[in-house]
Amino acid sequence: MTHTTSSKGTRVLGFLSLIGIGWVVALGLFMSPDDFVQGDLVRIMYVHVPMAWLMYLSFGITAVGSAMYLWRRSQWWDLVAASSAEIGVLLCGLALVTGSIWGRPTWGSYWEWGDARLVSTLVLFLIFVGYLAVRQIPAESHLRSRRSAIVGLIGAVNIPLVHFSVEWWRTLHQDATILTPDFDPKLDDLMLFTLFLAMVVGTLLYSWMLLHRFRMAWLEEQLLEYSLDDAIDSRRAEATTQEVIS
Amino acid sequence: MGSSLLSESLLVFRKDLQIERRSRVAMAQVAPFAFLVLIIFAFSLDGDLATLKRLTSGLYWIAVLFSALLIIQRAFTLESQDGVRDALRLSGLHPNAIFLGKTAAIFLQIVVIEILLGLGVVVFYSAELTGWGLLLATAAVAPVGIAAAGTLYGVLTAGLRVKETLLPILLLPALAPLLIAATRTSGSALGEVAVNGWSWFNFLAIFALLYVGLGLIAFTPLLEES
Numbered sequence: 114m115t116h117t118t119s120s121k122g123t124r125v126l127g128f129l130s131l132i133g134i135g136w137v138v139a140l141g142l143f144m145s146p147d148d149f150v151q152g153d154l155v156r157i158m159y160v161h162v163p164m165a166w167l168m169y170l171s172f173g174i175t176a177v178g179s180a181m182y183l184w185r186r187s188q189w190w191d192l193v194a195a196s197s198a199e200i201g202v203l204l205c206g207l208a209l210v211t212g213s214i215w216g217r218p219t220w221g222s223y224w225e226w227g228d229a230r231l232v233s234t235l236v237l238f239l240i241f242v243g244y245l246a247v248r249q250i251p252a253e254s255h256l257r258s259r260r261s262a263i264v265g266l267i268g269a270v271n272i273p274l275v276h277f278s279v280e281w282w283r284t285l286h287q288d289a290t291i292l293t294p295d296f297d298p299k300l301d302d303l304m305l306f307t308l309f310l311a312m313v314v315g316t317l318l319y320s321w322m323l324l325h326r327f328r329m330a331w332l333e334e335q336l337l338e339y340s341l342d343d344a345i346d347s348r349r350a351e352a353t354t355q356e357v358i359s
Numbered sequence: 360m361g362s363s364l365l366s367e368s369l370l371v372f373r374k375d376l377q378i379e380r381r382s383r384v385a386m387a388q389v390a391p392f393a394f395l396v397l398i399i400f401a402f403s404l405d406g407d408l409a410t411l412k413r414l415t416s417g418l419y420w421i422a423v424l425f426s427a428l429l430i431i432q433r434a435f436t437l438e439s440q441d442g443v444r445d446a447l448r449l450s451g452l453h454p455n456a457i458f459l460g461k462t463a464a465i466f467l468q469i470v471v472i473e474i475l476l477g478l479g480v481v482v483f484y485s486a487e488l489t490g491w492g493l494l495l496a497t498a499a500v501a502p503v504g505i506a507a508a509g510t511l512y513g514v515l516t517a518g519l520r521v522k523e524t525l526l527p528i529l530l531l532p533a534l535a536p537l538l539i540a541a542t543r544t545s546g547s548a549l550g551e552v553a554v555n556g557w558s559w560f561n562f563l564a565i566f567a568l569l570y571v572g573l574g575l576i577a578f579t580p581l582l583e584e585s
Binding site for chain 2: 183236239240242243246247250259260263264266267270271274275277278279281282
């Protein structure tokens with residue numbers, strides 16, 4: 114019995130992430146050049162863009178996990194959805210914060226209502242904060258799972274609605290740098306490499322966090338089950354001893 | 360089957376309206392609350408008619424949304440008392456009929472509030488109602504979306520101890536696109552903003568259809584639990 118949620122695999126993953134973070138810091142903060150227009154400010158991109166990408170990945174996994182739970186009714190998928198949503202909300206919050214920090218010197222304000230993606234990300238953040246709130250409500254395990262799965266799926270359906278409405282409402286965001294239809298990166302080679310590396314490292318780190326969070330959630334569920342069994346057993350034992358005494 | 364779904368929905372619809380007719384909670388409490396919201400906006404915006412007139416559609420829809428929240432809360436408080444929820448499940452009514460009936464009852468109550476608030480903005484904000492076609496279309500379709508989403512999240516939170524606080528944080532982000540679209544359509548009808556109101560109206564219609572569809576899919580498993 115080990116007192117840890119790590120395994121050989123996650124240790125390797127964690128180690129690789131750590132090395133990767135060091136590498137990204139070195140490249141991002143020191144070695145990559147300044148941007149022609151934005152100067153040093155461009156460096157925040159190396160954390161902001163991976164966070165935004167991983168946020169979509171984690172909410173995507175939550176949606177898949179929710180759908181799979183409703184289909185298969187397996188607790189495994191429910192806990193995957195839950196773990197991924199927690200990390201997603203964290204990343205979403207960080208993406209908003211880093212975006213604001215970048216926005217202050219660029220736009221002159223922390224918040225810009227004209228930026229559609231900023232606004233829709235905020236709504237997305239609130240939708241999944243709601244999902245986490247639903248998860249926290251004490252209920253029988255399968256009830257909580259089903260309720261959360263439905264909220265998670267409706268949340269996912271909301272994403273395009275929010276996206277289009279806000280996009281249409283206003284728009285000002287930096288055009289997507291990498292995911293433009295005709296791939297025409299305006300970035301220096303080393304900047305582009307740093308960004309890709311940051312995204313790869315971010316994904317490793319995300320996987321590492323997800324595995325640990327999932328194992329923790331799994332253990333919590335087991336603990337709940339076992340402690341109930343234990344309590345029943347000890348009550349039974351009590352009853353038998355009393356019978357013997359009397 | 361189709362006709363029985365319709366008649367069962369009507370049954371639930373009439374039940375909710377009858378309770379409202381006897382208790383008069385929506386009329387005696389929600390309607391005054393809606394006016395109160397309009398008046399509080401005027402207080403906080405310095406009672407400046409020019410400002411209020413310019414912001415009419417935004418303030419109007421916020422007042423509608425807040426009042427709708429109360430109506431939805433009320434619609435599910437009804438079901439959580441005295442084991443009504445179990446009674447509904449045991450009644451053999453199809454869950455979709457319950458969804459449609461409750462949505463329709465909430466819809467109708469929101470429409471009444473909309474009309475009252477419409478009078479309110481004319482009187483208190485000296486709004487001049489123009490673009491009647493678009494205004495009426497918006498007033499008819501937006502509450503379908505609000506009522507369908509509200510019924511969906513309402514049943515989800517009904518019976519929970521934290522329902523008063525949980526419903527707004529689930530429902531309001533989901534209704535954010537609707538709020539934008541409704542504000543745009545009525546803003547365009549009133550000449551506040553130069554946008555194509557009818558394209559936003561289409562968005563409202565899609566929103567309403569989507570949530571009615573989601574409700575029909577998700578209501579059965581949601582009602583079974585609790």
